[in-house]
Amino acid sequence: MVSKQIQDMEVETLASACLFLIVVTLLWLSATTKPFSTTSTAIFPKVYPIIGSAFSVAANDHRRNQWLSNILQNSPTATFVLHRPFGTRQIFTANPANVQHILKTHFHIYYKGPTLNSTVGDFLGNGIFNADGDKWKFQRQHSSHEFNTRSLRKFVETVVDDELSNRLIPILSHASKTQTTFHDFQDILQRFTFDNICRIAFGYDPEYLIPSLPETEFVKAFNDGTEICSWRLNAAVPLFWKIKKLLNIGSEKRLRVAISQVRDLATKIIREKKQELKEKNTLESVDLLSRFLSTSLSDEALVSDIIVSFILAGRDTTSAALTWFFWLLSKHPHVEKEVLKEIDEKSETSASAYDEVKNMVYTHAALCESMRLYPPVPAGRKEASNDDVLPDGTFVKKGTGVVFHTYTMGRSEKIWGPDWAEFRPERWLNRVQEDDKWKFKGVDPFTYPVFLAGPRVCLGKEMAFLQMKTMVAGIMRQFKVVPVVANGAEPEYTSALTSLVKGGLHVRIEARSVTKTHY
Ligand code: HEM
Numbered sequence: 001m002v003s004k005q006i007q008d009m010e011v012e013t014l015a016s017a018c019l020f021l022i023v024v025t026l027l028w029l030s031a032t033t034k035p036f037s038t039t040s041t042a043i044f045p046k047v048y049p050i051i052g053s054a055f056s057v058a059a060n061d062h063r064r065n066q067w068l069s070n071i072l073q074n075s076p077t078a079t080f081v082l083h084r085p086f087g088t089r090q091i092f093t094a095n096p097a098n099v100q101h102i103l104k105t106h107f108h109i110y111y112k113g114p115t116l117n118s119t120v121g122d123f124l125g126n127g128i129f130n131a132d133g134d135k136w137k138f139q140r141q142h143s144s145h146e147f148n149t150r151s152l153r154k155f156v157e158t159v160v161d162d163e164l165s166n167r168l169i170p171i172l173s174h175a176s177k178t179q180t181t182f183h184d185f186q187d188i189l190q191r192f193t194f195d196n197i198c199r200i201a202f203g204y205d206p207e208y209l210i211p212s213l214p215e216t217e218f219v220k221a222f223n224d225g226t227e228i229c230s231w232r233l234n235a236a237v238p239l240f241w242k243i244k245k246l247l248n249i250g251s252e253k254r255l256r257v258a259i260s261q262v263r264d265l266a267t268k269i270i271r272e273k274k275q276e277l278k279e280k281n282t283l284e285s286v287d288l289l290s291r292f293l294s295t296s297l298s299d300e301a302l303v304s305d306i307i308v309s310f311i312l313a314g315r316d317t318t319s320a321a322l323t324w325f326f327w328l329l330s331k332h333p334h335v336e337k338e339v340l341k342e343i344d345e346k347s348e349t350s351a352s353a354y355d356e357v358k359n360m361v362y363t364h365a366a367l368c369e370s371m372r373l374y375p376p377v378p379a380g381r382k383e384a385s386n387d388d389v390l391p392d393g394t395f396v397k398k399g400t401g402v403v404f405h406t407y408t409m410g411r412s413e414k415i416w417g418p419d420w421a422e423f424r425p426e427r428w429l430n431r432v433q434e435d436d437k438w439k440f441k442g443v444d445p446f447t448y449p450v451f452l453a454g455p456r457v458c459l460g461k462e463m464a465f466l467q468m469k470t471m472v473a474g475i476m477r478q479f480k481v482v483p484v485v486a487n488g489a490e491p492e493y494t495s496a497l498t499s500l501v502k503g504g505l506h507v508r509i510e511a512r513s514v515t516k517t518h519y
């Protein structure tokens with residue numbers, strides 16, 4: 001045991017020395033050569049031989065989205081080419097015409113591709129998120145049943161409602177009575193969405209949102225996996241993590257452990273489900289997992305990949321969106337008032353919980369507006385499978401990575417007008433004159449690709465809105481969520497795969513003085 005540790009340490013020291021040598025060489029090379037580009041201003045990153053703009057990428061790692069946004073806003077067609085190490089290029093765009101081209105009209109050219117898979121494939125395997133071609137089609141077709149109206153209604157009326165009434169509300173109630181604060185409200189929301197996605201997708205209840213707020217190994221492993229994959233994706237010099245992986249050290253060693261823990265649980269869920277299906281002989285629970293297991297698919301590894309992709313899709317996105325939403329509401333009392341008004345109105349006039357949230361137009365707009373400023377998925381990545389030219393004239397060489405930057409698009413003056421920085425749900429609404437009611441006014445998905453667009457548009461979009469509105473109504477009807485932050489302090493938008501609030505959100509829960517509650 002001890003000698004194994006010493007051995008590990010030696011390997012690690014050796015590897016660190018190698019990395020150090022590489023860095024020094026690169027530094028020396030770039031210090032002795034002049035940058036290529038002549039247009040290098042403070043905004044556009046300098047380009048050096050061999051390492052490209054790796055220095056700028058590394059220097060802006062902590063504010064990657066803001067940095068990219070600044071560059072894109074200052075590019076004539078909202079498109080620019082980032083020079084990566086060893087002559088690789090990556091195209092970034094915030095131009096709606098390009099986005100439409102990539103996601104829809106030239107969908108056949110832009111696929112997830114081998115570069116993405118070499119980065120996240122270890123963790124996601126062949127799951128829907130990084131699958132292409134027939135593997136993607138198969139998963140898309142079979143999962144889409146889970147998202148029809150009947151399933152969605154059932155989802156809201158059983159799973160979400162149960163998690164809300166029997167888990168979340170009692171916990172918030174207790175906090176408001178004892179005046180304890182939540183160090184991290186985002187964590188509470190993630191527990192909620194984690195239970196939810198596991199129950200709907202696999203018919204498995206992990207009981208993660210319970211008063212003791214347990215730490216579970218699986219969730220820790222899952223967090224490690226997504227975090228380390230984000231690092232890989234954003235790495236200034238990808239060669240570094242590849243070396244670390246080869247030597248199985250540091251974060252790469254942690255990733256390997258995390259992956260095997262996540263796989264173990266996924267396999268356990270699958271075996272239990274198989275047993276259950278065998279015993280029952282009928283398919284009474286129509287969760288996604290049962291569906292896949294009852295197809296001709298017997299490949300346990302693939303089913304386990306599917307599980308991982310769905311947890312990733314369903315957990316962090318909605319919880320990140322809601323955390324930012326509650327933060328914004330706390331700063332915009334008039335929006336909060338309007339949302340509360342709608343909650344009261346709808347709970348009086350609706351026949352069921354499903355109808356109630358289905359018709360919450362103002363809240364829907366407020367959520368869209370919140371995700372415009374803080375998109376849960378800040379960027380989308382594709383790879384060109386052939387040479388191509390984007391509508392704005394940018395040439396795309398086969399194999400080039402193309403990233404559309406949703407975060408920048410949500411903050412573009414050209415798209416949203418001079419008041420783009422304001423949180424104003426009304427921009428998504430029309431007042432209908434006759435009955436003084438709000439009517440939702442959509443925006444085309446290429447201008448607002450928060451859920452993507454085209455054939456690979458988010459499958460869970462409607463489910464996510466129903467879930468978020470049910471949670472918002474359930475929470476706000478009884479409680480006020482008050483962030484506990486220093487005056488003027490802003491939560492930080494992270495640059496990970498999903499943009500959660502960095503470090504979470506510290507809040508106090510106050511019981512609302514009695515409104516017309518229906519609980
Ligand atoms: C606010 C919440 C959500 C947002 C903003 C969101 C956004 C997105 C985005 C941007 C993608 C494309 C990712 C990519 O290919 O690069 C995506 C795909 C997907 N989402 Fe969502 N999502 C949300 C919630 C959900 C939920 C609750 C589910 C339910 C399980 C879900 C299921 C999926 C699936 C299965 C895909 C892959 C679709 C495909 O590649 O064909 N999403 N989502």
Ligand SMILES: *[C@@H]1O[C@H](CO)[C@@H](O)[C@H](O)[C@H]1NC(C)=O
Pocket residue numbers: 114117118121122125126132
């Ligand atoms: C993606 O990567 C994983 C793990 O490295 C591998 O199992 C899978 O076959 C790859 N998929 C494709 C399409 O290359």
